[in-house]
Amino acid sequence: EAGVAQSPRYKIIEKRQSVAFWCNPISGHATLYWYQQILGQGPKLLIQFQNNGVVDDSQLPKDRFSAERLKGVDSTLKIQPAKLEDSAVYLCASSLVAWNSPLHFGNGTRLTVT
Amino acid sequence: DAKTTQPNSMESNEEEPVHLPCNHSTISGTDYIHWYRQLPSQGPEYVIHGLTSNVNNRMASLAIAEDRKSSTLILHRATLRDAAVYYCIRLSGAGSYQLTFGKGTKLSVIP
Numbered sequence: 548e549a550g551v552a553q554s555p556r557y558k559i560i561e562k563r564q565s566v567a568f569w570c571n572p573i574s575g576h577a578t579l580y581w582y583q584q585i586l587g588q589g590p591k592l593l594i595q596f597q598n599n600g601v602v603d604d605s606q607l608p609k610d611r612f613s614a615e616r617l618k619g620v621d622s623t624l625k626i627q628p629a630k631l632e633d634s635a636v637y638l639c640a641s642s643l644v645a646w647n648s649p650l651h652f653g654n655g656t657r658l659t660v661t
Numbered sequence: 662d663a664k665t666t667q668p669n670s671m672e673s674n675e676e677e678p679v680h681l682p683c684n685h686s687t688i689s690g691t692d693y694i695h696w697y698r699q700l701p702s703q704g705p706e707y708v709i710h711g712l713t714s715n716v717n718n719r720m721a722s723l724a725i726a727e728d729r730k731s732s733t734l735i736l737h738r739a740t741l742r743d744a745a746v747y748y749c750i751r752l753s754g755a756g757s758y759q760l761t762f763g764k765g766t767k768l769s770v771i772p
Binding site for chain 2: 640653655
């Protein structure tokens with residue numbers, strides 16, 4: 548089974564620029580998550596989708612971050628404008644059903660904001 | 662609030678068993694314990710999960726204390742590939758399915 552695909556693998560931008568990350572979950576996985584992982588810390592949940600609906604976006608900085616999951620499959624996470632503190636690895640994960648199924652993570656996009 | 666407590670780091674010799682502890686003293690009766698690990702430059706990887714009784718799979722064993730306030734992830738024979746950060750996560754039995762990661766335990770394996 549193919550894993551969770553994310554692109555790009557690395558991205559370097561200047562502050563105030565915009566950036567977008569793409570995620571393709573495992574086929575058939577209804578639940579999709581975006582996590583932010585700052586160096587030396589554990590991943591922090593940004594947003595959770597169930598099919599194409601948002602379950603929880605309470606930790607998403609909505610003044611600059613946005614995410615969508617069209618047709619309940621692929622998802623994009625956008626930052627506009629970026630700040631220095633947004634430098635992190637952005638991880639996408641998916642699971643088969645909402646509760647108690649293992650999460651499958653992609654290898655993430657490493658963002659550096661200069 | 663990760664709701665679990667783990668040592669920051671541990672060391673193990675290659676080919677020896679490793680016992681990674683986790684404290685979750687405020688756990689409720691319907692909360693599951695999940696373990697994930699993260700190898701360098703990779704996303705987290707599911708290891709094992711359990712509720713009350715001990716669990717085994719091809720990767721590891723999970724021993725849960727009788728009062729459920731603590732658990733131990735057991736790697737039966739550490740290899741260099743097991744060097745990673747191990748996260749112990751308490752998953753609430755109520756509400757949406759969200760994993761809250763703490764800082765985890767960084768396991769070093771010595772050849």
